[in-house]
Amino acid sequence: MQIRFIGVLRPAVVLTVLALAALCTTPALGVAPSARQAAIGLPAGVSAGIAVFDRQTGTFTEQFNARARFRSASVVKLLIALDHLWDRGPSYPIPDADRARLDVMLRSSDDGAASAFWDRNGGGAIVERMVARLKLADTAPPPADRPGFWGYTALSAADTVRVYRYLLDEAPAPVRDYIMGNLRASTRCGTDGYDQSFGIAAVFDRPWAVKQGWSGFDSNGCTTDTPAPRKQESAPRPAPADGVDLRRPALHTTGTVGAADRTIVAVFTLHAEGTPYGKAYSDLGEVVRRLNVPGGTHTPGGWFGTWGSGVRVRARATTDSAVLTTLPAGVDVLAGCQKRGQTVTVPPYTNDWWAYLPKYGGYITNIYVSSPGDKLPDIPDC
The missing domain is CATH 2.30.30 (SH3 type barrels.)
Known part of the structure; x- marks a missing residue:
C-alpha cells in the first residue's frame, strides 16, 4: 500500500445557520469578533464582506462586514453592462458587435470587452450614474490617479445585493433575462486563463448564476503551458485615502442560488500578499460552504x-x-x-x-x- 500525506486534509464542513436581522449593523472590516469569524469559517489572514439575501422571505440570512468597501475586480462588469443597456429601452436590439462583447464579458470575464465599454461610455461616469440610479451607498469610481482601472471601483457586499435585487425585481424583463442568462452560462475558464468556477459555482448544484472577481494573483488552472497574465486591474497599489485596499489579492464570488434565483449571495475576500490562487480559491470555498443559503443544494461528496x-x-x-x-x-x-x-x-x-x-x-x-x-x-x- 502506498502511504503518503501531503499537506493538510481539509475536512468537510458543516452548514452553519446564522440567522441575522435584515438590517443589522455589521462590524468594521478586520475587527469582527473572533467567534464570528470562526462561525463563518474565515481563515487566518483573510478579510471578508458577506451578504446573503433570501428573496422569498425578504430577509438577510447572513451579514458580515456587509458595508465594508472592497475593490470590485470584475464584479463591476455588472454595472458596466447595466449602464450600457440602461437607456436602450426594454426591446432594444443589441448590435451584434455589442452582444458579442457583452456575452464574453459576463460569461468569461473578458477584460478587453470591459475596457471597450468603459472607454466608450465615460469611464468613472458609468459608476457615478449607477450609484445614482440604484441608490448605492458604498460604491465609488476608481481613484483619480487610476481612471482606466475599472477593477479599482469600490464596492460592498450590501451594494452588490442591491444590484442583483434591481436586476431581478426592477429591470426590464429583456435586460434581466439577457444578463442573468449570461451569468447562468458562466464558463469554467475566464478568457485570461483563470479558473473562475470558485465559491458559489464550486459549492452548489445548479441552478445558479455567477459573476466572479479576482485581482492580484498569478494564474493557476485552465492552462496547460504558460501561466496567464494578471488581470487588467491587478497591479498592486497602496491603499488610497478612502480605505479601499488595492494591495492584497482579492477574490469575490457573487450571484444567485436556487430555483427562481431565490437567494442572492455576495462574498468579497482579501488575502495575504503572496497567497497562491489555489489557496485563496479553497479558503473562499470553505467560507461559502458554511453560509446559510436558502434554496441552495450542496453537491454531495x-x-x-x-x-x-x-x-x-x-x-x-x-x-x-x-x-x-x-x-x-x-x-x-x-x-x-x-x-x-x-x-x-x-x-x-x-x-x-x-x-x-x-x-x-x-x-x-x-x-x-x-x-x-x-x-x-x-x-x-x-
Whole structure:
C-alpha cells in the first residue's frame, strides 16, 4: 500500500445557520469578533464582506462586514453592462458587435470587452450614474490617479445585493433575462486563463448564476503551458485615502442560488500578499460552504486538498483520455466517487485509483489528492 500525506486534509464542513436581522449593523472590516469569524469559517489572514439575501422571505440570512468597501475586480462588469443597456429601452436590439462583447464579458470575464465599454461610455461616469440610479451607498469610481482601472471601483457586499435585487425585481424583463442568462452560462475558464468556477459555482448544484472577481494573483488552472497574465486591474497599489485596499489579492464570488434565483449571495475576500490562487480559491470555498443559503443544494461528496501544479482533469480514468482542464495548484476539490483506472506512477508513488470530480465532470489520479493510502476515505466507488 502506498502511504503518503501531503499537506493538510481539509475536512468537510458543516452548514452553519446564522440567522441575522435584515438590517443589522455589521462590524468594521478586520475587527469582527473572533467567534464570528470562526462561525463563518474565515481563515487566518483573510478579510471578508458577506451578504446573503433570501428573496422569498425578504430577509438577510447572513451579514458580515456587509458595508465594508472592497475593490470590485470584475464584479463591476455588472454595472458596466447595466449602464450600457440602461437607456436602450426594454426591446432594444443589441448590435451584434455589442452582444458579442457583452456575452464574453459576463460569461468569461473578458477584460478587453470591459475596457471597450468603459472607454466608450465615460469611464468613472458609468459608476457615478449607477450609484445614482440604484441608490448605492458604498460604491465609488476608481481613484483619480487610476481612471482606466475599472477593477479599482469600490464596492460592498450590501451594494452588490442591491444590484442583483434591481436586476431581478426592477429591470426590464429583456435586460434581466439577457444578463442573468449570461451569468447562468458562466464558463469554467475566464478568457485570461483563470479558473473562475470558485465559491458559489464550486459549492452548489445548479441552478445558479455567477459573476466572479479576482485581482492580484498569478494564474493557476485552465492552462496547460504558460501561466496567464494578471488581470487588467491587478497591479498592486497602496491603499488610497478612502480605505479601499488595492494591495492584497482579492477574490469575490457573487450571484444567485436556487430555483427562481431565490437567494442572492455576495462574498468579497482579501488575502495575504503572496497567497497562491489555489489557496485563496479553497479558503473562499470553505467560507461559502458554511453560509446559510436558502434554496441552495450542496453537491454531495468529500472535500480534499491536492498537490502539484498543472494537474489535469481527464474525461476518463486514463492518461490518454481528453484533458478537460487543469487544476489551480493546491486547490481543494470535491470527490464524488472513485474507481480503478490506468496505473499511474509519479515517483515515488504508484496508484491505479482515480477520483471523479463532479464539478469538473472528469477524473484525476488519486496520487495528487492529499490523503493517506491509495483510496480516499469515505468516498464510494463509482
